Amino acid sequence: MPQLSALDAQFLHFETATNVANIAGLAVLDGDLNRADLQGLLERRLPYVPALRRKLAPVPFGLDHPYWVQEDDLDLDYHVREIGLPPPGDDRQLSEQVSRLHPRRLDRGRPLWEIYLIHGLPAGRMGLYTKIHHAAVDGIGGADVLAALLDTSPTPAPPPPSAPERDEPPPGGPEMLARGLARMAVNPAHAVRFAARAIPHLDEIPVVSWLPGAGLVSGLARKLAGTGQAPELPTPPAPKTPFSGPVSQHRRFAFVSLPLEEIKRVRKAFGVTVNDVVMAVCAGALRRWLAAHGGVPRQPLVAGVPFSLREAGGEGRGNQVSIMTAPLAVHLDDPVARLNEVRYATQRIKDRFSLAPARWLREFSESMPAALMGLASRSAFGLVGQTAPPINVIISNVPGPQFPLYVCGARLLNHYPVSVITDVSGGVNITAFSYDGSVDIGVITDREMIPDAWELTGHLRAALDELLGAEARLPH
Structure with missing residues (x-):
């Protein structure tokens, strides 16, 4: 009888015609996969993948967060579709199809996925x-879902020997209402507890952290609580860029693969992490794009960096994620200086995160009455997006397996993430996924803000070349 968490429900509530909460992946396979074979594989595997066999069961009058209910009559003809590219069938045509498919909202009367x-x-x-x-x-969690459908050899593995677990059915309407009313009664207490826990972390919360005195109040609260000093997170307000503000209904998608070996070469030469190099490459690409489209700001961009709250080896269901903000030094001309600034910023986030994981996003969601969450989410997105968006760009780096994977015998060559852009986060999302010796990067943009996402992927390659050139000039 699983129920959506408050944070899970937020992703339903903030959706509008322009803000859509689909996350996806574009796999490129070596081989022409047969639809019937894929449907057969899914039929065998889906009983063991709970996220793909559940649909929403709303609570009457929206008094509580929806429940998940198991769908026993899954219509694979609906969920698994196929299309063909006209000749010549190149990568740009492939990206155009993804650009059209990605912003289409999923049918909430069915399990929330399509292939x-x-x-x-x-x-x-x-x-x-x-x-x-x-x-x-x-x-x-999305990467885990994908992994459940993949194999480590061309021969698909048999289903697990154990029978799949079944969800208990959700409560009936009267019980849902009773639980919803009970939750409403305790929401004020949740709000008070959130406020008390949030005060030591005001400087972590976008927008709030920029209010006068927020850092001082946070530091004093930590001192009184006996938690000691924590690394400061001085992220400036996000500068205005051509990709700031409300997004449209239309998207552009492009992708590029960078050799992991080259990124590791830069990592080793400058004593940084792979994630630092990826962030610096994104900074260099955005600087190049801005220089060609209105000018580079004199201050850093503000990047939203998602962080997983999952403990090592932990599974957990639903969303276990928060987001931190970090300065992205696009204003610096020297690529090594940009890399060093990225290293400094990400280290501060890691030091702060190790002391107290940033759970404010989840706790804030839990403090809100479910009946008001939808209106509040959409209103807040509209207001912040129109006035002072706290973030210029989302950048995420997800580590993946470094060995070949297969789908129905067809080898997975690359896997490009396709993520989310919103009024609040800006019109660009750059997400990287490392797989089998390459870093596969998907760039999603708003079509009105950045009509040619391929321009950005070209700049990603050029930014890595800049760092490789700097590495080559080091004394060896």
Whole structure:
């Protein structure tokens, strides 16, 4: 009888015609996959993948967060679709299809996912686009769902020997209402507890952290609580850019693969992490784009960096994610200086996160009455997006397996993430996924703000080349 958490429900509530909470992946396979074979694989595997076999069961009058109910009559003809690219079937045509598919909202009367087989790529390849709602999984959970459908050899593995677990049915309407009313009664207490816990962490919360005295109040609260000093997080307000503000209904998607070996070469030469290099490459690419479209701001951009709250080895359901903000030094011309600034900023976040994980997003969601959450979420997104968006860009780096994977015998060549943009986070999201020796990067943009996402992916390659050139000039 699983129920959506408050944070899971937030991803349902903030959706509008322009803000859509789909997360996805574009797999490029070596081989022309057969739809019937894929449906057969899903039929065998889906009983063991809870996130793909559940649909929403709303609570009457919206008095509480919805429940998940198991769908026993899953219509794979609906969920698994196929399309063909017209000749020549190149990567740009593939990205155009994804650009059209990604912002389409999922049917909330069915399990919240769709898969598209995309035929017509040259050199014997095909695309496999998998879309799932953010209310069902976060980025790490989405990777786990994908992994459940993949194999480590061309021969699909048999189903697990144990029978799949079944969810208990959700409560009936009267019990849902009773539980919802009970939750409403305790919400004020949740709000008080959230306020008390939030005071030592005001400087972590976007927008709130920029209010006069927020850092001083947080530091004093930590001192009184005996938690000691914590690294400061001085993130400036986000500068205005061509990709700031409310997004439209339309998206652009592009992708690029960078050799993991080259990124590790830069990492080793400058004593940083792979994530630092990825962030610095994104900073360099955005600087190049801004220089060609209105000018580079004189201050850093503000990047939203998602963090997983999952403990090592922990599974957990739903969204277990928070977001921290970090300065992204696009204003610096020297690529090594940008890398060093990224290293400094990310280290401060890690030091702060190790002391007290940033759970404010989840706790804030839990403090709000479910009946008001939808209106509050949409109103807040509209207001912040129109006035002072706290973030310029979302950048995420998800580690993946470093060995080949297969779908129905077809080898997975690359897997490009396709993520979310909103009025609050800005019109650009850059998400990287490392797999089998490469870092596969998906760039999603708002079509009105950045009509050509491929321009940005080209700048990503150029930014890495800049860092490799700096590495080559070091004394060896």
